[in-house]
Amino acid sequence: xxxxxxxxxxxxxxxxxxxxxxxxxxxxxxxxxxxxxxxxxxxxxxxxxxxxxxxxxxxxxxxxxxxxxxxxxxxxxxxxxxxxxxxxxxxxxxxxxxxxxxxxxxxxxxxxxxxxxxxx
Amino acid sequence: xxxxxxxxxxxxxxxxxxxxxxxxxxxxxxxxxxxxxxxxxxxxxxxxxxxxxxxxxxxxxxxxxxxxxxxxxxxxxxxxxxxxxxxxxxxxxxxxxxxxxxxxxxxxxxxxxxxxxxxx
Numbered sequence: 001x002x003x004x005x006x007x008x009x010x011x012x013x014x015x016x017x018x019x020x021x022x023x024x025x026x027x028x029x030x031x032x033x034x035x036x037x038x039x040x041x042x043x044x045x046x047x048x049x050x051x052x053x054x055x056x057x058x059x060x061x062x063x064x065x066x067x068x069x070x071x072x073x074x075x076x077x078x079x080x081x082x083x084x085x086x087x088x089x090x091x092x093x094x095x096x097x098x099x100x101x102x103x104x105x106x107x108x109x110x111x112x113x114x115x116x117x118x119x120x
Numbered sequence: 121x122x123x124x125x126x127x128x129x130x131x132x133x134x135x136x137x138x139x140x141x142x143x144x145x146x147x148x149x150x151x152x153x154x155x156x157x158x159x160x161x162x163x164x165x166x167x168x169x170x171x172x173x174x175x176x177x178x179x180x181x182x183x184x185x186x187x188x189x190x191x192x193x194x195x196x197x198x199x200x201x202x203x204x205x206x207x208x209x210x211x212x213x214x215x216x217x218x219x220x221x222x223x224x225x226x227x228x229x230x231x232x233x234x235x236x237x238x239x240x
Contacts, residue, residue, distance in 0.1 A: 008192065009192060011194035011195075015193065027233060027234075031234070065240045067233070067236075070191070071223070072128065072139060074133050074136045075133065100237060101236075103191070104139065106232050109143070112223070112228055112232045113147060113187070115228050116220070116223060117124070
């Protein structure tokens with residue numbers, strides 16, 4: 001079973017975290033490639049990355065693609081998230097983890113920006 | 121003259137800020153709608169929002185679309201950026217400022233995510 005774990009920064013504002021929960025639900029509903037889709041937060045909100053990954057492994061995921069829902073490659077992306085994923089790998093040796101490039105590196109980001117600004 | 125001001129969070133890592141500079145150059149090269157395109161950082165990097173806006177006004181912008189290059193609607197987006205834009209408006213009364221919804225609210229975000237994950 002193939003799973004997606006979307007990792008967002010997390011905010012003190014629950015309305016911001018709710019955006020991530022809603023996005024995760026949208027991805028889950030639309031995805032044909034992932035049997036399981038969950039989110040996790042790096043900090044300030046639950047579930048954290050460890051709990052998000054454990055949940056997918058417990059649900060039977062054999063392959064987990066980790067998507068950092070981040071625009072910039074700062075310390076969180078380059079250090080914190082790989083560290084959390086390494087800990088998940090150590091805890092679930094039978095699961096194959098793949099760390100995706102962060103969303104800010106998406107090839108079609110420029111198109112998204114242009115479309116988003118249409119009419120403004 | 122119509123201008124775009126892309127606002128990113130800013131990082132202590134210059135490589136992260138350089139991603140924003142490169143993206144700004146790409147938008148500038150590709151855009152048919154904006155005569156001027158600049159970036160600014162909310163914190164930790166230069167130029168800050170005040171300087172970015174002042175630069176566009178000094179270059180002759182009569183209309184400035186401000187795009188928060190943020191995924192989540194936390195305090196930065198809901199409080200800090202509107203405050204900075206209000207100060208720019210007060211300082212440049214002849215310029216029309218339009219604050220765009222943040223990038224995380226883009227209608228086609230789901231498509232971008234699916235495309236970004238292709239092959240993973």
